[in-house]
Amino acid sequence: MPDDDTITPGPAPGTATVLGARDHARAQVASAAATSAPTQPTIPASAATDLPPGVAAATVVWDETLPLGGYASRVLRRGVHLRIADLTGDTNVNLVLHHAARPLERLNVADTVKLQWNAYPGGGSLLLSDMGRVLATILDGSDGAVDLFCGASNAAAVAALHGTSGNHSPTPAGRDRLLVGLAKHGLTRRDLPPAANLFTTVRVAPDGALVRSAPTGTPAAVTLRAELDVLVTVAVTPHPLDDRAAYSGGSVRLTAWQGAPAGPDDPARTASPEAQRAFENTDDVLPTLPGES
Amino acid sequence: MDATDVTGLGAVRLDEVVPARAPWTAELAAGEKLRIVDLEGNQAVDFLVYDLHEPDLRYDAAATMAAQRNIFLTTGSVLRDGDGGPLLTLVADTVGRQDTIGGACSCESNTVRYGHHTKHQHACVDNFLLALAPYGRGKRDLVSNVNWFMNVPVDADGALGIVDGLSAPGKHLEVRAERDVLVVISNCPQINNPCNGFDPTPVRVVVHR
Numbered sequence: 001m002p003d004d005d006t007i008t009p010g011p012a013p014g015t016a017t018v019l020g021a022r023d024h025a026r027a028q029v030a031s032a033a034a035t036s037a038p039t040q041p042t043i044p045a046s047a048a049t050d051l052p053p054g055v056a057a058a059t060v061v062w063d064e065t066l067p068l069g070g071y072a073s074r075v076l077r078r079g080v081h082l083r084i085a086d087l088t089g090d091t092n093v094n095l096v097l098h099h100a101a102r103p104l105e106r107l108n109v110a111d112t113v114k115l116q117w118n119a120y121p122g123g124g125s126l127l128l129s130d131m132g133r134v135l136a137t138i139l140d141g142s143d144g145a146v147d148l149f150c151g152a153s154n155a156a157a158v159a160a161l162h163g164t165s166g167n168h169s170p171t172p173a174g175r176d177r178l179l180v181g182l183a184k185h186g187l188t189r190r191d192l193p194p195a196a197n198l199f200t201t202v203r204v205a206p207d208g209a210l211v212r213s214a215p216t217g218t219p220a221a222v223t224l225r226a227e228l229d230v231l232v233t234v235a236v237t238p239h240p241l242d243d244r245a246a247y248s249g250g251s252v253r254l255t256a257w258q259g260a261p262a263g264p265d266d267p268a269r270t271a272s273p274e275a276q277r278a279f280e281n282t283d284d285v286l287p288t289l290p291g292e293s
Numbered sequence: 294m295d296a297t298d299v300t301g302l303g304a305v306r307l308d309e310v311v312p313a314r315a316p317w318t319a320e321l322a323a324g325e326k327l328r329i330v331d332l333e334g335n336q337a338v339d340f341l342v343y344d345l346h347e348p349d350l351r352y353d354a355a356a357t358m359a360a361q362r363n364i365f366l367t368t369g370s371v372l373r374d375g376d377g378g379p380l381l382t383l384v385a386d387t388v389g390r391q392d393t394i395g396g397a398c399s400c401e402s403n404t405v406r407y408g409h410h411t412k413h414q415h416a417c418v419d420n421f422l423l424a425l426a427p428y429g430r431g432k433r434d435l436v437s438n439v440n441w442f443m444n445v446p447v448d449a450d451g452a453l454g455i456v457d458g459l460s461a462p463g464k465h466l467e468v469r470a471e472r473d474v475l476v477v478i479s480n481c482p483q484i485n486n487p488c489n490g491f492d493p494t495p496v497r498v499v500v501h502r
Contacts, residue, residue, distance in 0.1 A: 090479045109396075111396055113452070114455070117452060118451045118453055131399075156378070157377050194354055194437050197310025210359070210364060277404060
């Protein structure tokens with residue numbers, strides 16, 4: 001990965017013996033390269049700083065910064081809020097969601113656009129499953145820069161543009177990174193639906209053409225609220241329509257904190273009759289899901 | 294082409310009518326073509342395609358749209374799998390544009406769109422599940438599909454929906470298999486939107502060289 005070289009160990013005198021190797025390994029965590037590495041998790045998460053307004057550090061359950069080409073997958077309890085922050089303003093994030101208790105149910109981008117009668121999600125839009133339920137609500141910050149048509153890049157297309165691809169390369173495809181994240185939860189390519197893209201604005205021209213806007217260069221953040229227990233999987237890879245010669249993007253910070261799901265009067269729930277019924281379907285399944293409340 | 298005339302299509306291996314509301318599957322060998330004829334007009338045909346020998350490689354609407362940089366399928370469009378590989382090429386389309394953003398109707402999505410009273414109407418997802426079962430495949434294998442003969446425009450502000458169709462009796466399309474594939478059809482049973490003119494009807498399927 002592009003940032004791996006920031007923590008490359010130096011010459012290793014004394015690693016010819018087990019104890020020497022152990023001392024060498026233990027010394028790395030205190031190195032300047034380790035303490036200053038920008039892309040790593042905050043452990044414990046409650047030690048995170050620079051939090052969104054109103055978020056208490058004690059409620060933070062996940063804080064991690066990913067490099068370009070990085071990925072993450074994690075189960076979020078219902079009600080947890082996840083802020084996904086593009087720190088440079090020139091980054092695309094691939095996102096898929098699965099119902100954690102039953103990953104057979106997952107993000108369905110076609111139902112998401114069709115059931116909400118709109119192609120361009122914004123604040124208050126819902127990310128819907130294939131079972132007519134709400135997996136997550138987009139709370140704010142999307143500015144319409146959520147693309148539900150183009151999915152994650154594949155290795156063949158990335159290699160055609162950048163000469164190489166693969167998980168081991170400096171230019172991995174979004175699909176390959178998402179698949180690693182899913183694999184850590186026992187899921188395979190059979191379980192990977194078309195992904196959403198964050199921080200990339202794509203519009204449909206009258207003739208059907210898909211047109212990607214240039215990056216804004218302004219850092220941005222999207223906050224999602226889990227409405228069921230969800231497995232969230234993200235990858236930081238260029239958008240499939242990004243045909244720049246350079247594999248472009250920056251770091252992405254993920255910060256999650258405890259919170260409440262949509263209440264009875266939540267504006268996302270009351271926004272439309274379709275949203276109302278999608279939340280009704282979500283509420284309806286809760287009593288029969290073990291461990292979910 | 295006259296909708297009833299399959300002469301001139303070359304060697305016809307299969308010529309069937311898919312009844313209204315029914316599922317249908319066929320295995321196509323590389324190079325074979327499947328013609329689908331909208332017999333009575335404005336009949337949405339929900340459609341998925343899988344690599345016959347490696348079904349995890351399946352139709353990927355996003356890879357297909359991103360590669361051609363357009364949401365509409367028409368003559369020349371290549372239907373791709375998740376790795377970007379060609380499964381089918383659309384070699385004829387007398388309608389002019391076909392949908393792949395609208396997905397398939399399901400009992401569950403119908404409740405969101407039309408009300409909980411529609412839960413027990415027949416839906417395309419049920420057809421897909423029934424059609425895939427003999428192949429040992431199921432819900433994990435369902436993804437965003439193609440909707441032949443369905444019209445889903447996107448307005449400038451993002452408003453999107455299924456509207457009156459552009460098809461008509463006898464309109465047809467034809468796909469050519471780029472490798473051995475399994476094709477799965479749900480002859481859409483939807484009665485709550487214009488995709489079938491509120492009246493599901495049969496379609497004709499012809500497999501030929």
